[in-house]
Amino acid sequence: MTIFLTLAWNLLVPSAVSAASIALARRVGRSLPGGNRGRWGVSAGLALGYLAGHAGLLGMPGFPAVGAKEWVAWLALGAGAIGLIEATWTPPRWSTWAVRGLFVAGLLGILLRSKVERGWTGAEAAGWLAGLWLAGMASWWNLEAQAERLTGPGWVVPVGLVAAGWGVVQALSGGASFGQLDGVLAAALLGALAAVGLRPGPSLSKGGPAVVLTVLAGLGLAGYFYSEVPASSSVLLALAPWTPWVDRIGFLRRRSYWTRASVRFLAVIVTAGAAVFLAEVAASPRLEVINAP
Amino acid sequence: MKAPAKVLWLAVATLGVGSLAVAADAFQVDAVHSSVLFRVKHMNTSYAYGRFNDVSGKFQVDEADPSKSVMDLTINAESVDTANAKRDLHLKGPDFFNAKEFPTITFKGKSFRKTAAGYDVAGDLTLHGVTKPVTFKLGLTGSGKGMRGEALAGVEGSAVLKRSDFGMTYMVGPIGDEVTVTAALEGSRK
Numbered sequence: 270m271t272i273f274l275t276l277a278w279n280l281l282v283p284s285a286v287s288a289a290s291i292a293l294a295r296r297v298g299r300s301l302p303g304g305n306r307g308r309w310g311v312s313a314g315l316a317l318g319y320l321a322g323h324a325g326l327l328g329m330p331g332f333p334a335v336g337a338k339e340w341v342a343w344l345a346l347g348a349g350a351i352g353l354i355e356a357t358w359t360p361p362r363w364s365t366w367a368v369r370g371l372f373v374a375g376l377l378g379i380l381l382r383s384k385v386e387r388g389w390t391g392a393e394a395a396g397w398l399a400g401l402w403l404a405g406m407a408s409w410w411n412l413e414a415q416a417e418r419l420t421g422p423g424w425v426v427p428v429g430l431v432a433a434g435w436g437v438v439q440a441l442s443g444g445a446s447f448g449q450l451d452g453v454l455a456a457a458l459l460g461a462l463a464a465v466g467l468r469p470g471p472s473l474s475k476g477g478p479a480v481v482l483t484v485l486a487g488l489g490l491a492g493y494f495y496s497e498v499p500a501s502s503s504v505l506l507a508l509a510p511w512t513p514w515v516d517r518i519g520f521l522r523r524r525s526y527w528t529r530a531s532v533r534f535l536a537v538i539v540t541a542g543a544a545v546f547l548a549e550v551a552a553s554p555r556l557e558v559i560n561a562p
Numbered sequence: 563m564k565a566p567a568k569v570l571w572l573a574v575a576t577l578g579v580g581s582l583a584v585a586a587d588a589f590q591v592d593a594v595h596s597s598v599l600f601r602v603k604h605m606n607t608s609y610a611y612g613r614f615n616d617v618s619g620k621f622q623v624d625e626a627d628p629s630k631s632v633m634d635l636t637i638n639a640e641s642v643d644t645a646n647a648k649r650d651l652h653l654k655g656p657d658f659f660n661a662k663e664f665p666t667i668t669f670k671g672k673s674f675r676k677t678a679a680g681y682d683v684a685g686d687l688t689l690h691g692v693t694k695p696v697t698f699k700l701g702l703t704g705s706g707k708g709m710r711g712e713a714l715a716g717v718e719g720s721a722v723l724k725r726s727d728f729g730m731t732y733m734v735g736p737i738g739d740e741v742t743v744t745a746a747l748e749g750s751r752k
Contacts, residue, residue: 327731328726328731328734335690335692335728335729336656336660336663336729338660339729383662383663383664443651443655443656445652445732446732447656495656495660495662496656
């Protein structure tokens with residue numbers, strides 16, 4: 270595959286599919302009664318954009334999938350379906366979180382199957398899975414809460430930066446394909462940004478967080494457990510989506526929208542940048558040892 | 563012990579002894595004197611060669627009755643070696659062998675068919691978490707006695723497979739899809 274084709278599948282196709290799905294959903298939504306405004310387009314757009322990028326770069330994933338990398342594509346589609354249902358129909362709060370809980374448990378079981386079967390003792394597996402499940406649920410809540418309060422680009426840009434940060438860290442840590450796939454998510458988010466416009470606008474909270482969480486957590490877990498992503502970088506990138514809350518600090522609260530937005534972006538950039546720096550530091554000695562005579 | 567239970571016990575015991583006999587007859591792979599090599603095309607120009615340094619298992623070719631032959635190999639994916647440590651690190655990673663998620667490569671021979679050149683050994687190759695049928699062209703390369711009087715035997719087999727069939731789809735094109743695998747095995751039997 271030429272560099273041009275790689276870039277096309279990595280950037281152009283996911284962003285185009287994502288933007289087109291969101292735009293189409295809004296157009297269809299406007300013509301339908303009920304005032305839904307096609308909010309389902311966000312989850313569908315991000316999930317389809319990601320699947321298109323994966324298929325273009327690595328081929329269509331098989332089903333059942335082979336390994337964590339392929340499973341993430343199907344799980345993203347599953348998350349897209351959950352987002353789509355949540356966007357078109359408002360189920361009771363408890364059932365929403367029950368379904369999400371089951372989905373996160375399934376995601377962990379599928380992606381970490383190899384570690385559970387061969388790498389961990391029973392106690393280790395229970396500890397890891399319980400801890401990661403709680404972290405996953407908390408991250409889902411955080412992404413949704415951020416998407417509800419930060420409309421349009423206020424949510425897409427920080428999350429896109431986190432995805433890009435993961436991409437660089439994965440590439441530095443021996444998983445170029447994982448890095449490309451994080452880049453696919455960043456590109457799909459870029460497409461969503463193009464569709465919703467640069468001004469604060471339609472909320473992406475319905476459905477968007479489900480797909481973003483699935484891809485970032487799925488590739489992140491695979492990168493940490495099956496590649497060489499350092500623990501420090503993983504923790505920083507897991508914390509990066511929480512940093513936009515910095516604009517709730519007293520003296521920042523009363524500042525203008527753009528000042529608060531700039532501070533939020535800066536907080537994400539600094540956190541993701543530190544993760545990239547630590548991954549680079551961890552990669553350098555490894556390669557020096559390798560290159561030594 | 564009641565009669566049916568006695569019969570069952572005897573049957574289990576007989577099967578167990580039978581299995582032990584087959585296992586004892588097979589040659590255990592000598593990792594030091596065995597090589598599992600592969601070659602793949604780079605940029606559609608030249609072949610790059612690599613090997614796996616950690617191979618274990620057993621084999622037995624019964625020339626009188628090929629159906630009684632055995633071929634059971636396990637390769638440690640982490641032991642991939644292409645004489646370039648940086649490339650080896652990449653090959654072990656999730657872009658290629660994904661050795662942390664899929665630590666072993668196995669081949670289990672299922673049928674041996676005598677041919678003019680040797681044997682066609684059809685079996686299941688599990689690579690990168692995917693199991694597919696693969697047929698190796700196998701030849702007997704020699705037999706004799708070792709330094710301690712143990713029986714030795716050697717075989718060499720090769721097969722051509724597509725790595726994309728096993729879900730290894732990263733960089734298909736610049737790095738060829740078709741991979742030739744050659745296993746030259748020496749085994750000993752006490």
